[in-house]
Amino acid sequence: MNKYMTKLAVIVALAFTSSCVQAAIIVVKGSDTMVILAQKWAETYMQKNADAKIQVAGGGSGVGFAALQQQTVDIANASRKIKSKEIETCIKTFGKRPTEYKVALDGLTVYVNSDNPIKELSLDQLSSIFTGKVKNWKEFGGPDAGISVYSRENSSGTYEFFKENVLKGQDLAANAQPMQGTAALLQSVAKDKNAIGYGGAAFGAGAKHIAIKKDDSSPAIEPTEETIVSGKYPIWRYLFVYVNPSLDKGQIAHYLNWIRSEEGQGVVKNVGYFPLPKNLRE
Amino acid sequence: MNPHDLSEPLPAPARFKRGRFDMWAFLFTGATGACTYLIITILFVILGNIILNGHSNFTWRFLTGGADKGMYDPATAGVLPMIVGTASRIILMTIFVIPIGVITALYMTEYASSTSWHIRIIRGAVANLAGVPSIVFGLFGWGFFLNFIGQNMDEILHPGGASAVWGKPALVWASLTLAVMTLPVVVVATEEALKSIPQGLREGSLALGATKLQTVLRIVLPQAMPGILTGGILAISRAAGEVAPILFTGAVSYYPELPKLLTDPFMDLGYHVFILSTQSPNIEQTRPLLYATVMALLLLTFVLNIAAIIVRAQMRRKMRLLQ
Amino acid sequence: MSSEAPSFARRSHGWMGIKRGHRARPLEWIIEKGIQLVSYSAIVMVFLIFIFVSREAMPIFLGQMDSAAVRPALSVDEAMKLPKEDLRKYLDMTPDEFVKADAEVIKMLVDLRIESSANETTDKDAKLNTTQWSHLLGPYQWTGYTKPEYIWQPVGTIHKYNIVPLLVGSLKVSFVALAFALPLALGAAIYVSQLANPRTKEWLKPAIELLAGLPSVVLGFFAMIVMATFLQSVFGYATRLNAFLAGIALGLAVIPLVFTIAEDALSSVPRSYIQAALALGSSRWQAAYKIVLPAAIPGVFAAAVLGFGRALGETMIVLMTSSASILSWSVFDSARPITASIAAELAEAVFDGHHYRILFMLGTLLFAVTFSLNLIGDIVVHRLKRRLEGKA
Numbered sequence: 001m002n003k004y005m006t007k008l009a010v011i012v013a014l015a016f017t018s019s020c021v022q023a024a025i026i027v028v029k030g031s032d033t034m035v036i037l038a039q040k041w042a043e044t045y046m047q048k049n050a051d052a053k054i055q056v057a058g059g060g061s062g063v064g065f066a067a068l069q070q071q072t073v074d075i076a077n078a079s080r081k082i083k084s085k086e087i088e089t090c091i092k093t094f095g096k097r098p099t100e101y102k103v104a105l106d107g108l109t110v111y112v113n114s115d116n117p118i119k120e121l122s123l124d125q126l127s128s129i130f131t132g133k134v135k136n137w138k139e140f141g142g143p144d145a146g147i148s149v150y151s152r153e154n155s156s157g158t159y160e161f162f163k164e165n166v167l168k169g170q171d172l173a174a175n176a177q178p179m180q181g182t183a184a185l186l187q188s189v190a191k192d193k194n195a196i197g198y199g200g201a202a203f204g205a206g207a208k209h210i211a212i213k214k215d216d217s218s219p220a221i222e223p224t225e226e227t228i229v230s231g232k233y234p235i236w237r238y239l240f241v242y243v244n245p246s247l248d249k250g251q252i253a254h255y256l257n258w259i260r261s262e263e264g265q266g267v268v269k270n271v272g273y274f275p276l277p278k279n280l281r282e
Numbered sequence: 283m284n285p286h287d288l289s290e291p292l293p294a295p296a297r298f299k300r301g302r303f304d305m306w307a308f309l310f311t312g313a314t315g316a317c318t319y320l321i322i323t324i325l326f327v328i329l330g331n332i333i334l335n336g337h338s339n340f341t342w343r344f345l346t347g348g349a350d351k352g353m354y355d356p357a358t359a360g361v362l363p364m365i366v367g368t369a370s371r372i373i374l375m376t377i378f379v380i381p382i383g384v385i386t387a388l389y390m391t392e393y394a395s396s397t398s399w400h401i402r403i404i405r406g407a408v409a410n411l412a413g414v415p416s417i418v419f420g421l422f423g424w425g426f427f428l429n430f431i432g433q434n435m436d437e438i439l440h441p442g443g444a445s446a447v448w449g450k451p452a453l454v455w456a457s458l459t460l461a462v463m464t465l466p467v468v469v470v471a472t473e474e475a476l477k478s479i480p481q482g483l484r485e486g487s488l489a490l491g492a493t494k495l496q497t498v499l500r501i502v503l504p505q506a507m508p509g510i511l512t513g514g515i516l517a518i519s520r521a522a523g524e525v526a527p528i529l530f531t532g533a534v535s536y537y538p539e540l541p542k543l544l545t546d547p548f549m550d551l552g553y554h555v556f557i558l559s560t561q562s563p564n565i566e567q568t569r570p571l572l573y574a575t576v577m578a579l580l581l582l583t584f585v586l587n588i589a590a591i592i593v594r595a596q597m598r599r600k601m602r603l604l605q
Numbered sequence: 606m607s608s609e610a611p612s613f614a615r616r617s618h619g620w621m622g623i624k625r626g627h628r629a630r631p632l633e634w635i636i637e638k639g640i641q642l643v644s645y646s647a648i649v650m651v652f653l654i655f656i657f658v659s660r661e662a663m664p665i666f667l668g669q670m671d672s673a674a675v676r677p678a679l680s681v682d683e684a685m686k687l688p689k690e691d692l693r694k695y696l697d698m699t700p701d702e703f704v705k706a707d708a709e710v711i712k713m714l715v716d717l718r719i720e721s722s723a724n725e726t727t728d729k730d731a732k733l734n735t736t737q738w739s740h741l742l743g744p745y746q747w748t749g750y751t752k753p754e755y756i757w758q759p760v761g762t763i764h765k766y767n768i769v770p771l772l773v774g775s776l777k778v779s780f781v782a783l784a785f786a787l788p789l790a791l792g793a794a795i796y797v798s799q800l801a802n803p804r805t806k807e808w809l810k811p812a813i814e815l816l817a818g819l820p821s822v823v824l825g826f827f828a829m830i831v832m833a834t835f836l837q838s839v840f841g842y843a844t845r846l847n848a849f850l851a852g853i854a855l856g857l858a859v860i861p862l863v864f865t866i867a868e869d870a871l872s873s874v875p876r877s878y879i880q881a882a883l884a885l886g887s888s889r890w891q892a893a894y895k896i897v898l899p900a901a902i903p904g905v906f907a908a909a910v911l912g913f914g915r916a917l918g919e920t921m922i923v924l925m926t927s928s929a930s931i932l933s934w935s936v937f938d939s940a941r942p943i944t945a946s947i948a949a950e951l952a953e954a955v956f957d958g959h960h961y962r963i964l965f966m967l968g969t970l971l972f973a974v975t976f977s978l979n980l981i982g983d984i985v986v987h988r989l990k991r992r993l994e995g996k997a
Contacts, residue, residue, distance in 0.1 A: 016960075029534075030563055032535055033537045035565070036353070037355070039350070039353075039536065039538075043350070043351075055537070055539065056533075056537070056538075057534060057537045057547055057954055058534055058535030058536040059451075059534050059535065060952035060953040061953060062952060062953035062954055062955060062956070063952045063953070065955075065956070066956040067450065069956070070446045070449060070450060071446060072446045074451075083955060084717055084718075084720070084721035085718055085955050085958055086955055086956075088697070088714060088717060089298060089956070089957070091710055091713050091714055092698060092702050092706070092710070092714070095706070095707070095709070095710045096713075096716075097713065112305040125985075131749075141501070146843065148432060148843060148844070151929075151949075153949050154758065154759060154760050156790060156953065157953075158760070158949070159760065160760050161758070163761055164761075164762075169762050169763075170749055171747070171756065171758050171761070171765070172758070174754075174756075174922065174929065174932075175844075175929055175931055175939070176929055176933040177844065177845075177846060177928040177929045177937070177939050178928050178929060178941075179560070179928065180559075180560030180561070180924070180925065180949070181560035181561035181562070182561075182563075183348055183559075183560060183562040183564070183565045183568075184559070184560045186565065187565045188845050188846070191834065191845065192845060235721070251352040274562070278489060280772065291806060299609045299874070301650055304890075306890065306891075307888050307889070307891075310893075310894060311796070311800050311890055312792065313794040314794060314795045314800060314803075315796050316788045316795035316799070317788070317790075317793045317796065318792065318793040318796045318797060318801075318809060319815070320789060321789055321790075321813055321816065321860055321864075322812050324816075324857065325812065325813075325815060325816050327679060328819065328823075328827050330829075331831055332823075339699040347655075358767070358844055362923075371832075376617060377666050381643075382643055382646050385640050385643040386643065386647060386818075387642070387645040388640060388644075389640050389641055389644035390644065392846055393637065393640060393641065394641075400645075403650060404644060404645065404646055406980075406983070407647040407648040407650070407651045408647045409979065409983045410651055410976055410979050410980065410983075411647055411650060412979075413653055413911065413914055413915070413918075413978070413979035413982075414651075414654060414973055414975060414976070415917070415918020415919070415920065415944060415971055415975055416821075416917070416918065416919075416920055417918065417920040417944045417968065417971070417974075418654065418918070418968050418971055420920075420947075421658050421661075421951075421964075421965060421968040422653070422654045422657055422658055424963070425657040425658060425660065425661050426653055426654075426657040429655065433983065448766060451895075457950075460652050461970075462654075464649070465646070465647055465650065469647070470823075472655055473940055474951070475784050493630070493633055493635055494633065494637075495633045495637070502692075502724045519818060522820070523819075523820020523821065523822060523823065524820070524821075525820075525821070525822045525920075525921050526821075526920035526921055526948060529951075529952070530951060530952065538736070548635070550768065551821045552820055552823075552921075553822075555823065556822055556825070556826075556921065556924075556925065559825075559826050559830065559925060561924065562934050569830075570640025572830075576736070576823055576826055579820060579821070579823060580820075580823060583818050583819075583820055584818055586813070587753075587815065587818040591811055592930070
């Protein structure tokens with residue numbers, strides 16, 4: 001027993017002392033949506049650059065910004081734009097505005113159950129469904145059945161984007177059910193015949209996606225790479241990374257440039273998001 | 283008169299009294315029995331469902347593989363970082379909680395008189411600590427350990443340092459939060475063990491001229507070892523499956539490296555179950571992975587629980603012999 | 606009180622009360638005091654939890670937060686003319702930060718304020734401070750709504766922080782859990798403690814207690830993946846994840862706790878009671894139903910109270926099975942308990958912002974409520990035991 005205790009004590013002591021020595025690695029943290037993407041970037045980059053070491057962690061966009069402000073990370077991933085309150089705390093702690101880089105595109109797809117005959121909806125129709133003004137599928141030529149609305153967790157970047165851009169800031173219907181993640185949402189849509197929900201285009205299996213019309217007269221657009229990158233598909237967003245400008249040099253700057261290069265954007269495609277249009281890559 | 287005296291066994295429950303069919307006895311016994319077996323059936327349905335769906339993916343490669351390549355792909359994903367993360371946080375927690383819990387129990391049974399007012403307050407505090415919601419422990423760990431202790435440590439240890447070393451989610455803060463949460467478990471188990479030690483042992487030791495401290499350290503404590511062990515195991519099994527207290531204090535959804543430093547964040551089995559059930563890109567494809575992860579977590583907590591039950595049973599048998 | 610107990614028995618715990626005598630040494634005295642100090646740590650922790658959770662929520666309690674989306678913005682020239690103290694207040698800086706900030710930082714902050722007021726909305730609610738108690742608790746007719754309503758929509762241009770839907774969600778889910786768990790656990794406790802034969806009892810008890818070994822995240826997972834589909838096909842309700850499902854899953858977590866306390870209370874009823882009943886010709890079930898149960902009824906009450914406290918505070922199960930924060934008492938509608946909101950939203954909330962503080966305020970509330978429930982439960986159990994042991 002005593003032997004083990006001493007061993008444990010030694011391990012703990014070692015851990016204490018070694019934690020004061022920090023290796024020079026790039027630490028990335030933030031949005032859960034972007035974890036897989038960030039991880040693939042890091043993997044590919046480290047294969048090309050043997051001396052680079054990158055550490056990726058999830059947590060949430062807000063967690064990423066808090067860590068950026070506390071300077072515990074070098075790069076913060078975010079699926080939403082930084083808020084002025086967050087810029088404010090950054091300025092107060094390190095005297096600079098964080099630099100924003102757009103790193104990828106994500107199209108939001110609207111899903112319905114695969115038995116649902118409806119193929120296309122306009123943005124106005126979507127907004128009336130998600131705010132609860134229209135409650136029955138027959139208004140759009142579907143079956144006479146109540147619409148069950150699925151949404152995302154109200155803290156997620158996806159939710160915020162949808163609320164601001166499709167609903168123009170209106171509140172979601174009170175009975176819209178927020179799901180913890182796109183996977184849970186898709187599962188519910190796949191099981192519920194009258195369901196409608198939205199999520200990242202990276203997640204496709206299990207339900208049917210709907211073509212979207214900008215307004216009643218415009219053509220319905222399917223969410224594909226071509227339509228999203230060209231901006232024809234109306235619901236898309238940028239994914240961002242933020243960095244403290246005084247750290248944006250050397251290895252970190254090289255890494256951020258690589259992310260936006262042809263090679264880095266190729267990774268984006270493999271993970272299921274969409275590459276930036278050429279003019280934004282600088 | 284001791285109400286717990288088992289020396290006189292009661293007659294076996296009579297469902298039929300004196301040959302006559304007693305309908306009320308039948309109904310009452312049947313209904314309560316049905317409740318009991320319904321609960322047990324539910325337990326076995328849950329376990330059966332998990333084992334049936336999880337066993338095929340529960341392989342050696344899965345248990346020892348990393349999460350750095352395809353965390354959501356059942357063919358490549360492993361849970362080693364989560365197992366190591368969970369194990370390190372509970373080992374660290376044990377190191378923090380056992381001494382404090384044991385000393386508290388020692389004071390309560392050996393030093394203070396049972397009628398004194400501070401015993402009552404300590405007992406009340408321990409009981410209340412046991413009932414604090416786990417998410418409140420999470421908020422507390424975040425507010426106290428991370429933002430108060432951690433940030434002050436940074437100011438003292440790394441004055442003028444640009445980045446926070448201690449004031450961020452870390453293994454050590456998650457373990458400390460869990461230690462506060464499991465303190466009552468250790469205190470109660472140790473107290474029970476201390477109380478069951480025959481008074482004569484203490485009196486004998488004192489009569490031979492040992493001091494109080496010597497008696498406590500050399501006679502009482504060794505006797506209470508199995509009880510302390512049970513307390514430790516129960517604390518570990520309670521903490522192993524807890525997710526809410528570590529949500530904000532150390533666990534992250536993705537950090538494929540094994541935690542090496544006290545200040546590292548970590549992946550956790552329980553939190554990973556949550557991530558896989560809600561964030562997975564394709565729930566049908568990751569279902570086997572999810573079930574296998576649940577199985578790993580269950581195996582960990584059940585082995586610990588059963589160990590606690592066995593140690594406690596042996597301790598009770600020994601105590602009965604001693605008395 | 607225990608005054609009638611023989612003095613020897615009172616000594617039995619205070620055996621150290623055999624006076625410290627000639628062998629006591631200074632070192633020993635110091636160690637003894639050290640032990641005493643460490644033993645106070647549980648008390649200290651309860652206080653620290655209360656202090657540090659409520660500390661983050663203080664600005665809400667004191668009404669110092671302002672969540673108005675539209676804040677007055679001064680032009681650079683106007684701002685620079687402000688007296689130092691006013692400028693500091695205008696920029697929301699602590700004195701410490703203000704001293705450290707140079708002119709460039711101040712200018713950046715002033716610019717930022719102008720910039721953020723530029724994309725000002727025209728919504729009439731944008732000037733409201735929604736962190737006031739009247740908005741936290743009372744209904745309000747927001748833009749786009751036809752009547753005053755209780756709304757929890759913390760993210761968006763206008764932050765709607767009405768906590769009533771969350772309170773109702775917590776209560777609703779906990780009541781369902783208790784309605785499911787209490788009869789089952791009580792029935793099982795009566796059966797195991799009074800009616801089962803000793804050999805069956807030996808494995809029944811640990812089997813039920815094994816249910817307590819199921820981590821709540823596993824119960825949540827099971828409820829979300831398996832039970833949701835099953836219950837929906839049986840009851841045929843429209844909403845897949847609702848208060849009913851969450852309550853049943855929560856009930857599974859509460860059963861072992863209620864069972865243990867109730868079983869303990871029932872078995873501590875003195876055997877002489879049962880023996881007397883049997884001697885008078887009653888059957889086992891009559892003794893259990895008419896003698897043991899009434900004697901242990903405060904214990905059953907305590908089990909219910911403590912089970913309710915546990916249900917209110919459980920997080921992972923409701924996080925995985927609950928959903929929309931709507932104000933409805935129907936169990937087949939969705940519900941969003943306090944704990945689920947805290948767990949889901951804190952990681953994304955702006956650090957130190959109003960949403961963050963309101964979540965801590967909810968945590969403080971939860972702590973206060975469960976603390977009181979536990980206190981009541983413990984007092985009842987304690988009194989009952991004393992009475993049954995003939996000490997009261």
